[in-house]
Amino acid sequence: MASAARLDLDGNAIKPMTICMIGAGGFIGSHLCEKLMAETMHKVLAVDVYSDKIKHLLEPSTHPWSDRIQFHRINIKHDSRLEGLIKMADLTINLAAICTPADYNTRPLDTIYSNFIDALPVVKYCSENNKRLIHFSTCEVYGKTIGSFLPKDSPLWQDPTYYVLKEDASPCIFGPIEKQRWSYACAKQLIERLIYAEGAENDLEFTIVRPFNWIGPRMDFIPGIDGPSEGVPRVLACFSNNLLRHEPLKLVDGGQSQRTFVYIKDAIEAVLLMIDNPARANGHIFNVGNPNNEVTVRQLAEMMTEVYAKVSGEPSLEVPTVDVSSKEFYGEGYDDSDKRIPDMTIINKQLGWNPKTSLWDLLESTLTYQHRTYAEAIKQAIAKPVAS
Ligand SMILES: NC(=O)c1ccc[n+]([C@@H]2O[C@H](COP(=O)([O-])OP(=O)(O)OC[C@H]3O[C@@H](n4cnc5c(N)ncnc54)[C@H](O)[C@@H]3O)[C@@H](O)[C@H]2O)c1
Numbered sequence: 161m162a163s164a165a166r167l168d169l170d171g172n173a174i175k176p177m178t179i180c181m182i183g184a185g186g187f188i189g190s191h192l193c194e195k196l197m198a199e200t201m202h203k204v205l206a207v208d209v210y211s212d213k214i215k216h217l218l219e220p221s222t223h224p225w226s227d228r229i230q231f232h233r234i235n236i237k238h239d240s241r242l243e244g245l246i247k248m249a250d251l252t253i254n255l256a257a258i259c260t261p262a263d264y265n266t267r268p269l270d271t272i273y274s275n276f277i278d279a280l281p282v283v284k285y286c287s288e289n290n291k292r293l294i295h296f297s298t299c300e301v302y303g304k305t306i307g308s309f310l311p312k313d314s315p316l317w318q319d320p321t322y323y324v325l326k327e328d329a330s331p332c333i334f335g336p337i338e339k340q341r342w343s344y345a346c347a348k349q350l351i352e353r354l355i356y357a358e359g360a361e362n363d364l365e366f367t368i369v370r371p372f373n374w375i376g377p378r379m380d381f382i383p384g385i386d387g388p389s390e391g392v393p394r395v396l397a398c399f400s401n402n403l404l405r406h407e408p409l410k411l412v413d414g415g416q417s418q419r420t421f422v423y424i425k426d427a428i429e430a431v432l433l434m435i436d437n438p439a440r441a442n443g444h445i446f447n448v449g450n451p452n453n454e455v456t457v458r459q460l461a462e463m464m465t466e467v468y469a470k471v472s473g474e475p476s477l478e479v480p481t482v483d484v485s486s487k488e489f490y491g492e493g494y495d496d497s498d499k500r501i502p503d504m505t506i507i508n509k510q511l512g513w514n515p516k517t518s519l520w521d522l523l524e525s526t527l528t529y530q531h532r533t534y535a536e537a538i539k540q541a542i543a544k545p546v547a548s
């Protein structure tokens with residue numbers, strides 16, 4: 161249970177604070193709310209349009225933390241209550257965004273509005289009211305690696321300078337405008353620049369987080385079960401859906417892109433350190449990822465297939481994957497990040513944070529959750545005759 165005598169990294173007692181968390185009902189928000197309720201005395205004003213993923217924290221009202229979390233069903237696009245909530249809080253954490261790649265090229269306007277325009281009032285209210293802001297950006301702001309432009313036989317491929325992504329040194333490299341995939345990364349980059357400028361010109365106290373593929377339970381949705389049948393979530397949920405339905409996993413353009421995956425529970429530890437250590441976190445941009453968990457998407461599919469067979473007790477398909485073109489899977493205007501390895505120097509130095517969980521272990525706990533949560537519902541959905 162939480163105690164009031166938690167200490168920060170410099171040995172000072174941490175004072176309970178009120179946090180306005182926008183996007184609290186999403187994947188990351190739900191894990192952060194859980195952590196704050198279980199391990200701290202901080203209060204959360206949870207803002208979102210949905211509350212399903214934090215319902216277990218809001219009900220019943222007899223939880224020991226019930227007086228420390230309040231849900232506000234607010235769409236930040238148009239709600240005058242937002243400024244009041246930011247004024248009531250000591251810290252605002254902004255997680256609200258459209259952040260699924262299937263939307264970036266098919267709904268580029270919604271993507272740009274959500275990631276830039278809708279975040280503007282949040283930054284403005286924090287700056288005008290001298291409130292601290294932790295804003296969630298993305299590793300996608302790095303875009304493609306410099307290495308991706310080298311000839312395939314270049315010895316420079318081995319040199320980390322050409323592919324490790326560093327907050328204060330790496331450039332942001334996006335594709336042409338007609339590749340609308342980059343609408344998200346570009347909007348996130350501009351809001352980062354605006355926040356940085358508010359810090360430089362108006363002394364806004366800010367921290368920017370660049371998550372590198374955080375994954376775990378409650379990420380996105382399973383199409384046709386707790387989300388639209390035609391919806392395309394991020395890769396963890398896409399592959400989980402295929403495994404639950406005993407379908408081959410779809411590898412976009414051969415699954416050659418590389419990613420580093422970090423367990424949500426490790427990543428949330430980093431966010432809590434930022435919350436509790438403002439003097440060390442303010443003014444910084446932090447990569448949060450696990451450089452040791454790098455795989456190609458094809459390797460991820462193979463590992464998930466193996467782990468799922470273990471946790472479900474069901475044999476894998478003889479042909480577990482199928483190749484699809486990005487045009488067929490995502491439509492016109494898709495493009496991809498080739499490789500994403502976070503440099504960890506800054507977060508290590510400022511907050512002493514390191515990720516702990518291996519890819520195998522995080523997939524084992526996540527796929528155990530997916531199987532337990534969805535297998536029965538999928539069985540019933542498959543058994544139901546389709547209306548003609
Ligand atoms: N999960 C990752 O690995 C990852 C990686 C990079 C960046 N991020 C960033 O982190 C943040 C959170 O990501 P997530 O994975 O939890 O996504 P998510 O989609 O699960 O959560 C976002 C939440 O914001 C809410 N929201 C969106 N627009 C809103 C609005 N107008 N008003 C109120 N609420 C609104 C949504 O309802 C949702 O609950 C996003 O900004 C995303 O870009 C996440």
Ligand SMILES: O=C(O)[C@H]1O[C@H](OP(=O)(O)OP(=O)(O)OC[C@H]2O[C@@H](n3ccc(=O)[nH]c3=O)[C@H](O)[C@@H]2O)[C@H](O)[C@@H](O)[C@@H]1O
Pocket residue numbers: 259260261297298299300344371372373374393394395396398399410411412413415417419457496497
């Ligand atoms: O999570 C992150 O750090 C960031 O990256 C994600 O982008 P991306 O990693 O490309 O998104 P995923 O949907 O998780 O896809 C990962 C890779 O798997 C591939 N993929 C996806 C789904 C699928 O069924 N098959 C498949 O091969 C994609 O083409 C891509 O190469 C999203 O943009 C954001 O959530 C976030 O900002």
